[in-house]
Amino acid sequence: MTMQPTTGTDPAPMDAEGKSTLTLHVNGRDHTVRARTHHTLLEVLRGELGLTGPREGCGVGMCGACTVLLDGAPVSGCLLLAGLAEGRDIVTVEGLEGADGSLHPIQQAYVDHTAFQCSYCTPGFLLATKALLEEQPDPTRDEAKHYLAGNLCRCGSYVKILDAVMDAKGRVGPGAAEGETAAD
Amino acid sequence: MTDFAHRGTIDPARGGMLDAVERVTGRIQYTIDLQVPGMLHAKLLRSTAAHARIVSIDTTRAKAVPGVAVVLTGADLAERTDIQPWYGPVFRDQPILAIGKVRYVGEPVVAVAAVDTDTAMQAIELIDVVYEEIPAVFTLDDALAENAPLVHEEPPLVGQTFADLIIDSEAGTNVCNHFKLRKGDIEAGFAAADEVFEHTFTSPPVQHVPMETHACIADVRDGRVTVWDSAQIPFVIRSQLAEIFKIPQTRVRVIIPMLGGGYGAKTYPKIEPVTAMLSFFARKPVRLHLTREEEFVTITKHGVRIKLRTGVKRDGTIIARQSECHFNTGAYGDIGPRLIKNGGYGTGGPHFIPNVWVDSYAVYTNIVPAGAFRGYGVSQAAWAYETQMDMIAEQMGWDPFAFRMQNLLEDGQTVMTGEPMFDARFKELLDRAATWIGWDNAEAPARNGSKVRAKGISCIIKGTVTPSTSTASVKLNDDSSLDVLTSSVEMGQGMQTSMALFAAERLGIPVDRVNVTAPDTDITPYDQQTSSSRTTHAMGTAIMGAVDDVRGQLRDLAAEELEIDADDLELVDGVVRVKGTPDRAVDFGELVRRSRSGNLLGSSTFRSEGGLDPETGQGIGSVHWHQAAGAAEVEVDLETGKVDVLRYHAGVYAGRIINPVQAELQTEGNIAFGLGQALFEDMIFDNGQLQNGNLADYMIASIVDLPDDMHPDVLEHLEANDIHGIGETSLPPVMPAIGNAVYRATGVRITDLPITPEKVLRGLRARASEEAPAP
Numbered sequence: 001m002t003m004q005p006t007t008g009t010d011p012a013p014m015d016a017e018g019k020s021t022l023t024l025h026v027n028g029r030d031h032t033v034r035a036r037t038h039h040t041l042l043e044v045l046r047g048e049l050g051l052t053g054p055r056e057g058c059g060v061g062m063c064g065a066c067t068v069l070l071d072g073a074p075v076s077g078c079l080l081l082a083g084l085a086e087g088r089d090i091v092t093v094e095g096l097e098g099a100d101g102s103l104h105p106i107q108q109a110y111v112d113h114t115a116f117q118c119s120y121c122t123p124g125f126l127l128a129t130k131a132l133l134e135e136q137p138d139p140t141r142d143e144a145k146h147y148l149a150g151n152l153c154r155c156g157s158y159v160k161i162l163d164a165v166m167d168a169k170g171r172v173g174p175g176a177a178e179g180e181t182a183a184d
Numbered sequence: 185m186t187d188f189a190h191r192g193t194i195d196p197a198r199g200g201m202l203d204a205v206e207r208v209t210g211r212i213q214y215t216i217d218l219q220v221p222g223m224l225h226a227k228l229l230r231s232t233a234a235h236a237r238i239v240s241i242d243t244t245r246a247k248a249v250p251g252v253a254v255v256l257t258g259a260d261l262a263e264r265t266d267i268q269p270w271y272g273p274v275f276r277d278q279p280i281l282a283i284g285k286v287r288y289v290g291e292p293v294v295a296v297a298a299v300d301t302d303t304a305m306q307a308i309e310l311i312d313v314v315y316e317e318i319p320a321v322f323t324l325d326d327a328l329a330e331n332a333p334l335v336h337e338e339p340p341l342v343g344q345t346f347a348d349l350i351i352d353s354e355a356g357t358n359v360c361n362h363f364k365l366r367k368g369d370i371e372a373g374f375a376a377a378d379e380v381f382e383h384t385f386t387s388p389p390v391q392h393v394p395m396e397t398h399a400c401i402a403d404v405r406d407g408r409v410t411v412w413d414s415a416q417i418p419f420v421i422r423s424q425l426a427e428i429f430k431i432p433q434t435r436v437r438v439i440i441p442m443l444g445g446g447y448g449a450k451t452y453p454k455i456e457p458v459t460a461m462l463s464f465f466a467r468k469p470v471r472l473h474l475t476r477e478e479e480f481v482t483i484t485k486h487g488v489r490i491k492l493r494t495g496v497k498r499d500g501t502i503i504a505r506q507s508e509c510h511f512n513t514g515a516y517g518d519i520g521p522r523l524i525k526n527g528g529y530g531t532g533g534p535h536f537i538p539n540v541w542v543d544s545y546a547v548y549t550n551i552v553p554a555g556a557f558r559g560y561g562v563s564q565a566a567w568a569y570e571t572q573m574d575m576i577a578e579q580m581g582w583d584p585f586a587f588r589m590q591n592l593l594e595d596g597q598t599v600m601t602g603e604p605m606f607d608a609r610f611k612e613l614l615d616r617a618a619t620w621i622g623w624d625n626a627e628a629p630a631r632n633g634s635k636v637r638a639k640g641i642s643c644i645i646k647g648t649v650t651p652s653t654s655t656a657s658v659k660l661n662d663d664s665s666l667d668v669l670t671s672s673v674e675m676g677q678g679m680q681t682s683m684a685l686f687a688a689e690r691l692g693i694p695v696d697r698v699n700v701t702a703p704d705t706d707i708t709p710y711d712q713q714t715s716s717s718r719t720t721h722a723m724g725t726a727i728m729g730a731v732d733d734v735r736g737q738l739r740d741l742a743a744e745e746l747e748i749d750a751d752d753l754e755l756v757d758g759v760v761r762v763k764g765t766p767d768r769a770v771d772f773g774e775l776v777r778r779s780r781s782g783n784l785l786g787s788s789t790f791r792s793e794g795g796l797d798p799e800t801g802q803g804i805g806s807v808h809w810h811q812a813a814g815a816a817e818v819e820v821d822l823e824t825g826k827v828d829v830l831r832y833h834a835g836v837y838a839g840r841i842i843n844p845v846q847a848e849l850q851t852e853g854n855i856a857f858g859l860g861q862a863l864f865e866d867m868i869f870d871n872g873q874l875q876n877g878n879l880a881d882y883m884i885a886s887i888v889d890l891p892d893d894m895h896p897d898v899l900e901h902l903e904a905n906d907i908h909g910i911g912e913t914s915l916p917p918v919m920p921a922i923g924n925a926v927y928r929a930t931g932v933r934i935t936d937l938p939i940t941p942e943k944v945l946r947g948l949r950a951r952a953s954e955e956a957p958a959p
Contacts, residue, residue, distance in 0.1 A: 036302065052217040053210025055444070057395045058476045058879035065395055093210040107208040114200040114845045117853060118676025119207035120395040120444030126208065149888045152879070154395050154445050155676050156856025157849055158887040159894055 012083075022086050026051070027095030035082045042066045042077035045092060053093035053123040057152065064151030067124035068092050074131045074150075093123035096130070106130055109168035110161075117155035125151050129165050133172050141166055193696040194681065196688075199843035202681045202695070213441050215399040215414045216473050223401065224253050226462050226472040227304035229294040229311050230481065231286035234550040234872030235320035235333065238285060238313065241294060246307035251299040253466040255307060258283035258293070261461065271424050273452040274349060275340035275360065278516040278553070280428070280457040286315065287335055287515035288550050289873050290481025297462040297470045320550040322872050324489055324510045327358040327549045334358060335515055335548035343427065346712075347651050349522050350798045358548040360513060361521035363528045365542035365801030367602055373504025373539025377495025380504075381576050384491045385568035386936040387919075389484040389512065389554060390865040391877075393884050396444020397479040402460040403469040404429075409436040409460055414443050416450045416673050416714045418703040424453045425460055433705075440703040443675035447857070448556035449483050450675070451715050452519055480877030484867060485557035486520065487512040488564035490531060492572050495539075500582060500590045507531035507568070509544040511554070511561070518555035520546040525796070526647060527561020529805055532600025533569040534610050534645035535591035540600050542801065550872050556715060558857060562646045563916040567937060570642040570920030574927065583625035584924070585618050588643055599645070601796055601805030607904045613813035613835040613897075614643045620833040620895055621815035629929045634823040637830065640925030642917040643813040647806030648909055649716040650794040655709040656726035657787035660734050664693055664758050664773040667783075668730075671703040671711035672723045677911055678846035679719050685842055686724050690731040693758050693772070709787065717810060717909025720842055722790045724907060729788025737784050741775045810908055811837040814858075814917030818925040822948060825941030827863055827926055831893040834914040838898045839906040851896035851914045858918025860885040866938050 012020035019034040024041075026049060033048040045051045045068070054077045057065030061076035068077045069091035096104040103111065106129050116122045125148065132139060132147045139147065144165045153161065194200040206212040243255040258281035261269035269283060270276040282293045294311050298304040321327040321335065339355055352362040374380055401412040409429060415421050418438040426433040443450060455472050463470040474482065488511050495504035509528050513520030528544025557563075577584040592610040599605050617623075621639050629638040659667040668687050674680045680700040688695040701708055711723060735755055742760035743750040746768060754763050761769035776784055794804025817831040834851045841847050864883045868875040876882045898910065919937060927933045932947030 051210075052213070055214075055216070055396070056476075060476070060878060060880050062879040063395065093208075097209060103205065103208065110208045111200075111204040114204065114849065116201075116204075116207055116676075117678070117846075117849055118395065118443060118445040119212060120214065120676075122207055123210045145887050149886050152395070152884060152886055154393050154447070154857075154884060155849070156853030156885065156890075158856060158890055159852050160845075160849060162887065 022082055024082070024085055024090060025088065026090045027092060037081070037083060039082045040078055041068065041080040041082045041085045044082040045077060051092050051094050055120055055123070057121065064124040064128065065121050067127045067151065069127050069131060072131065072134060074128045091127065093126055096126065105171035106168045109164040109171060113160045113164040113167060115157055115160040115164035117157050121151060121153045125153070125161055129168060132165070133169055138169060196685055196695060199845040200681065201678055202684055214396050214444050215401065215412050215441050216396065218401055218412050218441065220401055220403060220469040223469040223471050224297040224299065224466055225301045225304050226295060226297045226459060226470050227301060227308045228292040228458065228478070229308045229313070231282060231289055231291040231293050233286055233315040233317055234289050236286050236315035236317045238282060238293070239316050240314045242312040243294065245310035246296060249298070249303060249307045249310065251303040252296060252307045253468065254297045254462055256295045256462060256465055257281055266430060268428050268430060270341055271428060271453050271457050272517055273420055273519050274345050274521045275517045276343050277336060277340035280461055288552055290552060291515065292458060295458050295462050297466045320872055321358060322549055322551055322869060324512055324547055327547045328510070332358055335550060340517065344423065346522060348649060348795055350525060350796065351521065352798065359545050360517050360548050361524060361546040363525045363542070363544040363801065364799060365529050365532070365540060365600065367600060367802060368539035370504055370506055370539045370541035374495045376497070377503050378498040379580065380493060380495045381572065381579065382491070382493045383572050383575060383935060384489060385571060386489045387487065387564040387567055388937060389487040389552070389867040390861055391480050391484055391867060391882065392447040392449035392557060394445030394447060394449055397474040397476060398450065398455045398482060399473040400455050400459040401469060401471045402456065402463040404460050404463040405467055407431070407435060410439070411456055411460060412439045412441060413456055414450055415440060415456070416443070416446045416675060417452060418671050418673070418705050419710055420713070421453055421456050422705045425456060428457055428460070436705070438703070438705045440673050443673060446675040447558040448560065448715060451556040451713060454482055477878050480867070480874060480882070481552050483518065484514065484552050484554045486523065486554040486561065486564065488527065490564065490568040492531065492568050494572060494576060496576060496580065500587060502535050502537045502591050504539040505532065505537050506541040509542070511544070511546050512549050512551070513546040514549060514551045514553035516553040517546065518553045520554055523556065523561045527565050529600050529801055530562040530565035530646070531569055534593055534643050534811065536593050536597040537600065551869055552874065558912045559915045560716065560912065562644065563861065563919065566642065566644040566916035567919045570644065570917070571923055571935060574924045575933065585614070585623050585625060585641060588614055592643060599805065599809060602802035603804050605809065607808065607906060609811050609837040609899060609901070610643055610813070613811055613837060613899060614641065616897055616899070617641055617813040617815035617833045617835045620897070621817055621831065623815065635819050635821050636929045637817060637819045638925050638929035639815065639817045640921045640923065640928060641813070641815045642920040642924065644916040646810040646913055646916065648718045648721070648810060649713070650804060650807045651792050652712045652718060652722060653789065653791050654711045654722040654726045655787065655789040656723060656730045657709050657785060658687065658727070658730040658734055660772060660776055660784040662773045662776040662783065664771065665697040666691060666693060668698060668700045668727055669708045670701060670723055670727065671705065671708040672719045673703055673714035675714065677850060678843050679714070682720055682842045682846065683723060683727055686727050687731050690728050691735065692755055717911040717913060721907045721909055722792070724842070726788050726790040729790070730786040733786030733788055734784050737786070738772060738775050741779055742770050745770055745775065745778060808906060808908060810913040812913040812917050814914070814921035816921040816925045818922060818929060820926055820929045820944060822930065825944035825948065827922070827939055827944065829859055829891045829922060832891045833895040833897060834917070835897040835899060836910045836914040837908055838900055838910050839904050839908040840902055841898055841900050842907065847898045847910055848896045850911055851898060852894060854912070854915040855894055855918060856885040856890060858915050859889060859922070861937060862919040862922040862939055864938050864940065
């Protein structure tokens, strides 16, 4: 993952609470938020934007429960400072559904296979699956397994998750990607 | 497309989750997602000493931080007469915040509530605590030594607790409880044995690692306590908070949203007392959400040492077993004093043994408290006896499969707690496991380069808490839809869906017309606990009874309406109709309307009977016995000692399967859970300081650790007309099945979990040096 400095040379001015204003491009829309410089993207998505899909599991980037897509690549929201996400394209699980509320084909595959138990980790797995299928539209089961090794599911729903991923790859066509561009 | 018909339904033949859409959209709400207006945020300062007197706590600078509402110490609580500052489900031995001394590294000492977590954290960093360290005990040997320092000097307070509990503390020692089981005549048993085997087995503390750590929001104002909580056991949270605040239980409301995993970690109060206390002092709602590092120092699985003596006869029968079990329960009892019973009698195993003697102890030490953990003591017991079964078979020259089959319990034979076994499926389960894995005792390990493969098997018995109680109520609405009110907790096991399926089937309405509530102690009736693999059986029975209550009312209403004897009526597909005259029928909703009750209320209670004699451990140990078998094929790299599990069969008896996919998921989950405990999970302490309490240093099974070939085998026998819990049952076989396979591959017998590459390599070297000719 490459980090780019925010645009401009002056640091954003801080208010009395030590917060500065950031503009984040999340799920196809710009959002203005206030955050302290040490706040992570996860904290801001949850606290400022009310997006509850990304969830803290470990706080050290090891479990994948806070996975979001940053310019299409899966990253741990708990490790990325919110300020560094300015100007980047951020997708959370809330950005997967169609405008009409229809499920993304990957979500539908997870439903069809019941690829979860407590489902706390599910948004992270869904986004990692999306990134996988964009990088590699036709992965083998083994390739999928290694790609998803950074997402932990303590309930151990891994077999059904892999079943869902292998099923989803047939459902995700060029159409899914187009839908997203339209949302932008 | 989004539409109502598409959501909230499943194919009952396949199963699944009624709220699947909420789960894949991220909209499902856990405690961490809730916002209460005006809510403050809490942080805890935790002890850096394992055992120390608190000399002083200086909170002056913390209190001066703008935005800090409350800074609370144990002394602030101890001085008040309107607060009971000690809690715990058995002994009230745990202070809400350390009072006078600390007993483990990580114990909460000071709590802060502030406008946001940054401010609370800033205040925490400005608190100075002076400790005077005193000698500590970390291991069982430390704690059991003569004149060992006492973790608790005073005998702990006992309060209202569970019906099945047996208390036998040893004052002036670190033994906080002792469970005894005496079946048959142990002396005569060993005297009749041809061979007696004695081995010691250990299991380390491990952590549950629910992906959602503990979270709680408390609002204590105007004489009312409301908590939103990630807990498996709402009514114990309620009774304990009532006791702490010295108020009637009706003043305490416990609401449980979805849980992001529990596995036992969320049974019994953990963070609720301190969160509620902060709210009480702040007079504002307060939220506490533990970090992963804090979760690791909140509760663990018990580290256990089990000494097992087993006497066998030359004809292959087991004639006597004696076990001495020491459970390291850490600094506070939590449910340890009760868990030692199940873990203790659990060492009797699934075999018919006429003479059994068990002494099981909960021992206080200065490490993180241990409590309920998926398997509830039986994993540690099964690791011991199922490993020893293979050791005995090898010594005696028997096939471990045949040795087990000869001794596994049959209907009518007495289990370790003395009652006769019924609906025994052990032999069928083990036979299916052996068949699937391709068991052949004569098969030599398969060698390929540095790698060697072999197979292992195991079989276990597990009780479910007995006696126990669950109450459910239902409301039939005037459109023939049904609300099911239950205090069972949805934590990923699919409880809400299973209960909806029960109710829908029993009443004869489609499942998408059933709503199952989440627990809210102001509204939903009593349930003892969502644990012990009991919900489907216990709450399921209560819900079916509640539906039957409503069915009876419908029948009576229809009898009046149709002017016919109630016995001549039948309930089919949402109507009550005259038997043999299907067109003389009246719709459920219509009957509700004509009753002018608004809705028809039904309720029912499930009560299981039983319990054990405190001196002999004999009686009724479990309302029925949960049964499972495992078979593993492993590959061990002789150069690195690394163990890969290639294939695994998890067999479990379900009686009747309610939700097929969920049954499979729970069983697969047990494989993942057990594989981690077999091969790498281990909380490592150095002088009481946890060394690997985070997910960078503590590994849990990921998708790549699992065998490619996994076979969840959920066994159904409808003729038994019973429902067995399967949430935990297939877990305990995993560790010994893998350990036995590793031995057969390498000749290295590991008796202390986990089976790490280091231990395997050390064992291989020891074997090599034994076999090498003397120089």
